[in-house]
Amino acid sequence: MTSTTLAAPRQRRRFRIGHIMVYVVMILITVLWITPTIGLLVSSFRPADDVKTSGWWTVVTNPENARFTLNNYRIVLGIPLPDRPVTSGTRVGMEVALINTLTVALPATIIPILIAAFAAYGFAWIDFPGRRPLFILVVAMLVVPLQISLVPILRDYVALGLGGTYLGVWLAHTGFGLPLAVYLLYNYISTIPRDIFESAFLDGATHFTIFTRLILPLSMPALASFAIFQFLWTWNDLLVALVFLGAEPRVQVVTQRLLSLLGQFGQEWHLLTSGAFISMIVPLIVFFSLQRFFVRGLMAGSVKG
Amino acid sequence: MRPTREISRSPEPSGIGAFLSTTLGRLLVSIFVPAITFLVLYQVFIFLRDTQIPQWITAIIAILWGVGGVLALFTLSNYLIEQLGPTWRRRLIPFVFVGPALAILTWYLVLPTIRSFIASLYDARGINFVGLDNYIYAFTSQEMLQSYRNNFLFWMIFGTGMSVGFGLLIAVLVDRTHPVFETVCKALIFMPMVISGVGASVIWKFIYEYRPTGSTQIGLLNGIITALGFESQGWLLMQPWNNLFLVIIMVWLQTGYSMVILSAAIKGIPSDLLEAGRIDGANEFQIFRSIILPSIQGTLITVTTTIILFTLKIFDIVQSMTGGNFGTQVIANVQFVQLFRQVNNGRAAAIAIILLLAVLPVMYYNLRQFNKQTEAFR
Incomplete structure (x- = not known):
């Protein structure tokens, strides 16, 4: 009896110290994790001379000497400055790359989702010979690395004139995203209660009507989860763009542009940091506004190739 | 979406309607409608490919064209099937739904496994049969041997180990904190997940930036090192440890992923x-x-x-940090170099086949799981 009453407060105190330690460790880890991004963000707003001659952390350690400017962003986005006109040698061209990336990423998100939703409905609710083996094929393709298709597809693209076109990149992203999309949407659509279909069938509705009028609206949460996933994947992709879109600046996406900036302006950190931040803005907005959908998509989509 | 025939059947077809419902009318419609649709889509494609109009207009047209085109093709193929008799309609309608997905899947993933294998037995331009030469290259060349070491030792073992280890540690710790604190921590650690490999490379190249000891450091890591009184280091040139500095970038990106998934699992206990x-x-x-x-x-x-599958195909971080130089080569980057700089299709295909072989166990496991879970799916 005595021993337990003595032990209890000690244990509670130890628990409390442990508890504080957990907070301290977590704060340290979190600070460690966001420091790189903060360094980038701070540097992107510092004048070129400052970025070259002092560490970005001096903004915190020596705040009275800190200067900030939007000029880096103006240069990167192609807005001429009095002392730096936009010429072919100084052109950074992030504004062009941004529009190109949108042009690639939006259809490369919507097209596979549409096609996959149709297929998921077909696999889930229409009985046809070969249904199971064909779906097993989809599951098998989940982890196939996209590297496998580079040589043959590039050959096809040369033959078909699809190389360097947006259509070619959309189709490639569609092909590589489809297995996961079909699989995820199948898992969702196959759990929709059968009653919903039955009354519609009795009213004489076709599969097409049921799909477009009933299933698509009902599947919105699943479609949204995958859409975010696929959008971020296509936005951040480098390999597919390099291989199928080519190096012509007119069509380059932000990741390609950033890669060539690393070569071209390797030491101009004020341009590299602002350029990198511009490439990150859209994903970050998507992340912070739609985080819940994104996490749900990740959970459902583990083990993808 | 337009109503289909079953629903909007009008009782007394007359005039054009009467003509369209005859067999001849249906036949003509079935030929003309798709022909015109394809023609329009193709013309817009040619226009977009060769146009010089302002870029944002092209972008909007391209987006509308791509998405609208897919919708039009689905609606159209459904419309055509609806014109057929009930038996054929029932037979063909599944393929309106699963057909396009299977066709694209077959073109982009299923056939390429076979075609890549065949290409891997031919020379650079795919003309002469060379047997296993490309595989001999893939298993003996210095760059590939270096890639195996880097991919398996550094990226797979260190990279996956650290991502999962940190993720687990953070998930366990954060579970014991206040919910608001937990949400904020998780969001901030998870955030790098949405940054591209190239973007992350710019961030970290800046951290690893080297200036000689004595001059002002602008890279954070050398800033800390010199402030502590050590010599500044060229982190990205230190073989073989520079691989570890590249792996850290991936750990920074991927830990959030393992943390979120593991945290959900812990909450499920x-x-x-x-x-x-x-x-x-x-x-x-x-x-x-x-x-x-x-x-x-x-x-x-x-x-x-x-994460192992992710490390196996690691490309963008290496390509943007070192280009595979200074002993940091990886498999996917060698393939890219062979494909574009050396223009050696045979070698690039052989490397792809090696990557495919590496994921086969996972594919087998997935299929077995699927078989177990879906006894009812017949």
Whole structure:
């Protein structure tokens, strides 16, 4: 009896110290994790001379000497400055790359989702010979690395004139995203209660009507989860763009542009940091506004190739 | 979406309607409608490919064209099938739904496994049969041997180990904090997940930036090192440890992923199980080892596998940090170099086949799981 009453407060105190330690460790880890991004963000707003001659952390350690400017962003986005006109040698061209990336990423998100939703409905609710083996094929393709298709597809693209076109990149992203999309949407659509279909069938509705009028609206949460996933994947992709879109600046996406900036302006950190931040803005907005959908998509989509 | 025939059947077709419902009319419609649709889509494609109009207009047209085109093709193929008799309609309608997905899948993933294998037996331009030469290259050349070391030792073992280890540590720790604190921490650690490999490379190249000792450091890591009185280091040139500095970038990107998934698994453990452990006098470490770890084993395997697959194909970080130089070559980057700079299709295809072989166990596991879960799916 005595021993337990003595032990209890000690244990509670130890628990409390442990508890504080957990907070301290977590704060340290979190600070460690966001420091790189903060360094980038701070540097992107510092004048070129400052970025070259002092560490970005001096903004915190020596705040009275800190200067900030939007000029880096103006240069990167192609807005001429009095002392730096936009010429072919100084052109950074992030504004062009941004529009190109949108042009690639939006259809490369919507097209596979549409096609996959149709297929998921077909696999889930229409009985046809070969249904199971064909779906097993989809599951098998989940982890196939996209590297496998580079040589043959590039050959096809040369033959078909699809190389360097947006259509070619959309189709490639569609092909590589489809297995996961079909699989995820199948898992969702196959759990929709059968009653919903039955009354519609009795009213004489076709599969097409049921799909477009009933299933698509009902599947919105699943479609949204995958859409975010696929959008971020296509936005951040480098390999597919390099291989199928080519190096012509007119069509380059932000990741390609950033890669060539690393070569071209390797030491101009004020341009590299602002350029990198511009490439990150859209994903970050998507992340912070739609985080819940994104996490749900990740959970459902583990083990993808 | 327009109503289909079954629903909007008008009782008295007349005029054009009457003509369209005859067999001849249907036949003509079935030929003209798709022909015109394809023609329009093709013309817009040619226009977009060769146009010089302002870029944002092209972008909008391209987006509308791409998405609208897919919708039009689905609606159209459904419309055509609806024109057929009930038997054929029933036979063909599944393929309106699954056909396009299967066609694209076959073109982009199924056939390429075979075509890449065939290409891997031919020379650079795919003309002369060379037998296993490309595989001899893939297993003996210096760059490929270096890639195996880097991919397996550094990226797979260190990279996956650190991502999963940190993710697990953070998930366990953050579970014991206040919900608001937990949400904020998780969001901030998870955030790098949405940054591209190239973007992350710019961030970290800046951190690893080298200036000689004595001059002002602008890279954070050398800033810290010199402030502590050490010599500044060229982190990205230090072989073989520079691989580890590249791996850290991936760990920074991927830890959030394993943290989020593992954290959800930990929250799924019934709380009376943990309570029972505490009442029995187990300390926090024992609870972790004997209750938490066994309960999340399945999730742990899934997360590890996902990250291993990711490291196997690692490309953008290496391409933008070192270009594969200074002893940091990886498999996917060699393939890219062979494909574009050396223009050697045979070698590039052989490397792709090696990557495919490496994922086969995971594919087999996935299929077995699928078979187990879906006995009912016939």
